[in-house]
Amino acid sequence: MANDKIIVVGGGLAGLMTTIKAAESGAEVDLFSVVSVKRSHSVCAQGGINGAVDTKGEGDSPAIHLDDTVYGGDFLANQTPIKAMTDAAPKIIHLLDRMGVTFNRTNEGLLDFRRFGGTMHHRTAYAGATTGQQLLYALDEQVRSFEVDGLVNKFEGWEFLGVVLDDEGRARGITAQDMKTAEVKTFKSDAVIMATGGPGIIFGKSTNSMINTGSAASLVYQQGAVYANGEFIQVHPTAIPGDDKLRLMSESARGEGGRIWTYKDGKPWYFLEEKYPDYGNLVPRDIATREIFDVCVNQKLGINGENMVYLDLSHKDSHELDVKLGGIIEIYEKFTGDDPRKVPMKIFPAVHYSMGGIWVDYDQMTSIPGLFAAGECDYSQHGGNRLGANALLSAIYGGHVAGPKAIEYVRSLDKSYEDLDDSIYEAYRKAEEEKFENVMNMDGDENAYAIHKELGRIMTDNVTVVRHNDKLLETDKEIVKLMERYENININDTKRWSNQAAFFTRQLWNMLVLARVITIGAYNRNESRGAHYKPEFPERNDEEWLKTTMAHFEGAKESPRFDYQDVDVSLITPRKRDYTKKNEGSANK
């Protein structure tokens, strides 16, 4: 009998961890990525990874980490998987350490930990301020050793086009396209794991990498996978405004003592410290973002009246800054020319992360049997708002679960993909080839990149920090108009070889589809919770809205259909979220 065979789509932290887990069990893995996996967006994560290792004698524990995460997420996330994740976190950090991650150390040579938002504990392990890059490299290296052993086949520079479903609706492989030659092929397996990251590029400029279109997640949604809590988009409080990108300035800057301020009545005003005496600059991201937004947009107190406030590290020892925050200090210097060791940085909030994503059960399996999801593309760990340094954890944890659960699933099947008729695969391949031909033949007078710019603008203006129902409705109408204009795109380059515009055009459609899920999901949810804030409904409403949004695809021209699922609150009873005082739940543990 042949080896167990799975396909992993995406080579960031979640995809690589899934791959390692599966290969380690002896399974064969085909790993697909649009870029060389070493260039995945995980490299952009800066501040660190959470785990209650408690090396500072503070009495931290996975139970407190659980409570901080649930409370930080405004009680929207199912609690059972969060408990599993926070319990696993210290072991995951030790594993990464054993793989050679260059985590900062204490005087005794132990792992150092720093503070992050939404907790009172030093819980974040870090490698300078390029932790994501260092973790990704460690997993990339492990996968490379499995590649040498012949268990992993990498398909880098291939784009995922969809899942192949058998007659019973089970995932049995994928169709993908070589981005150089444009060749469309099907690949067979008994399980597929999506680890395709977030959809930040839907918002035009964000802190995300250019590949983060959400296109792959949108494709499986269009094939019937449920997309959950799409309206929960995290806007990070501190990024450098830029012409091509909004570059993240890590929360770790505040974890290491950075202060947010602006001038008021001619004097520095530390507005977060004033309003939130316990957490200060380390309130969760949704709160810091709303405060900065309010100070700049409503009170017009941004620097020189512009949409910017200071993030100040200039009072800190410059050698310590280099050791602990070198990576972000260099980024700031390179792109602005100013030295954050000497002058305060100028920052403004930027779209950063999607808490929502493909719906998964507690085994990371989506609503399509045999199709799993892990990492930012799945919805499961963060509820209404993600705590800083929980993303790297959830990505790796997701892979940690998805890999073994996919293998377990594969072994439970009574027939394998090898027993299926080839015609199933052939039909999928042909359909995708036809779709690509249609894209190649687009000869209207619209430009895909220009349409994308407009999508980004309307989404950023209306579906981020503050949301109004009338504007959300209008935004959905605008998206539908963009979908009509899409039909009139000109592909500009009709050559097949490495035609980036053709690939982008196809991704753009998938972005438009997902943009509707995000926008209408936000319109429907008439309350304020975590990152989702409506001035018309300023309070959290557990009676009506303590539930997961479930979006179903109804057709290319149709609005998504929504239903709702109860939230698992089996471990911690929901209580009011109020960061003007300490989180009582965590203090009591």
Next chain:
Amino acid sequence: MSEETIKLNIKRQENNETQPYWEEFEVGYRENMNVISALMDIQTNPVNAKGQKTTPVTWDMNCLEEVCGICSMVINGGARQSCTALIDQLEQPITLEPMATFPVVKDLQVDRSFMFEGLKRVQAWVPIDGTHDLGPGPRIPEKKRQTSYELSKCMSCGVCLEVCPNVNDNSGFMGAAAISQVRLFNLHPTGSMNKDERLEALMDEGGIAECGMAQNCVQACPQGIPLTTSIAAMQRESSFHMFKSFFGSDQEVE
């Protein structure tokens, strides 16, 4: 809106089998632009400086903050990342060329799989027994960690290979990046258990002996990795290793 424009002269090529040609572009100037945002403007409006419709320029980009390593190209004669190439700091017309050491895919896009093959060859990983829970890793002094961290920032961007006169088809030289990775993994307490295998890979054909000490790599590395220090250290280590192998079996076992 300023009427100022940016002039770009871009070396283009349909694919690896066709002849390259140059095409000039002009795009509108805005504050804080980099080479990538200028190229994005060409994507949105693919028209050259003569006002003729043309195909959008192909190049690779991703993180746009110099941590992913994908957007390397030769800008005004120097290999670097295009995301940190700020328009205000560049002389015009700005010339953009693909890195010449690697096969061109299309326009400014190149194929760097050679670099990842190099990482396989030198076994650039810490071998672990498995991902099951085996408790904490080895203690490591913070100073040593800082050395490792500097080496571990290598993003396989290829700039050090591009500027090296010895990396070419004739030498098969793996280049500074892979050599420096040997130093990284041989520094790690667990990684060092396989240091001999890595050194032997360095002493093979296309290995460390091909380095001609031009020292261009360390100047060009966008991450400031001390590549020549790594090369010198690995030359020393591989010499020791050769002597130990030559004089027989009484070598120290670590």
